[in-house]
Amino acid sequence: MARRGGAPEVNAGSMADIAFLLLIFFLVTTTIETDAGLDRKLPPDEPPKDNVVIKQKNIFTVEVNKDNQLLVENELMELKDLRAAAVKFLDNGGGTGEKGEKCDYCKGARDPESSDHPNKAVISLVNDRLTKYSTYIAVQNELVAAYNELRNREAERLYGTDFTTMEADFNDPKTSDAVKDELKPKIERIQEMYPQKLSEAEPKKN
């Protein structure tokens, strides 16, 4: 006959302890994942079919030595100038492209001594075995940035959006198929205007 007024109240004082326990468990067993990076495609491991001759003026050589210094077109260069130099080379449009067409969207200097057409221009990256990975990534990043800068410019002119945003939308699994189908030809057109021709030679052995 002690209590009458309904069920006794449950003591919730230990609820915080239980929640803390769970919290600490999740803090310990999980990580915040870094899930972004530079996407690259490796060349297939097969011998080249025929010797493709590329004119010297269509190749932009970037060398990184073991002291992480940059040699661009046989001149020493700081990393901060690399992006502008690459853009200048790719956007030159001094001659005619693969099918003999002129580059009518290039805004470069049209120097006959530099690249003929964006679809002929090749960037060649050579690194040493002792180059630091962080330097390599920084160089890769700048070269990708040069391509993205030009692609963004053309996407802005043709479609009024950035190329990088279009690409991110296209790769996003949440984007609906209809939107993807619409984006695909646009992305392909821009990629055709400035194809990413980034060749990596095997590193020099010292």
Add this chain to the structure above:
Amino acid sequence: MSKFNKKKSGDLPAISTASLPDIVFMLLFFFMTVTVMKDSSLMVQNELPYADQIQKLDKKDRVIYIYAGKPSERYQSTYGTSAKIQLNDKFADVSDVANYILAERAKKREELQNVLTTALKVDEETNMGLVSDIKQELRKVNALKINYTTKKGDAFRNMQK
């Protein structure tokens, strides 16, 4: 008189802790949603370099991870300080990479086997020689789509160290 005395007795009123569980649960749900379960414990130092032209990695079931870097401090006495490759939970040799990729690829569903990406999580102090060796191995087994996993940040920060 006693009325006034009572007011003076200097005990602070107890702070109500009734909302404490709510706060902790909020934190708990935050961590449950933004983090993922660890699937392999890192045995190498893994300080990733910075880059800003990054693309998001594909869904997790389409990615094969390769870690590389110096062994972490507690393994340095056994494995030395030169950079090593970690596959799943073990240190491995360059020659093991190809077999690892083939084994991982065979584990995935058939429709995913052609769209796999290999994520290279390489410590920023590593020399390119090791990374090139890994890339050669990947070319041999035709795992051509790779992703250099990086932290988001200005690439020039890589050069300052």
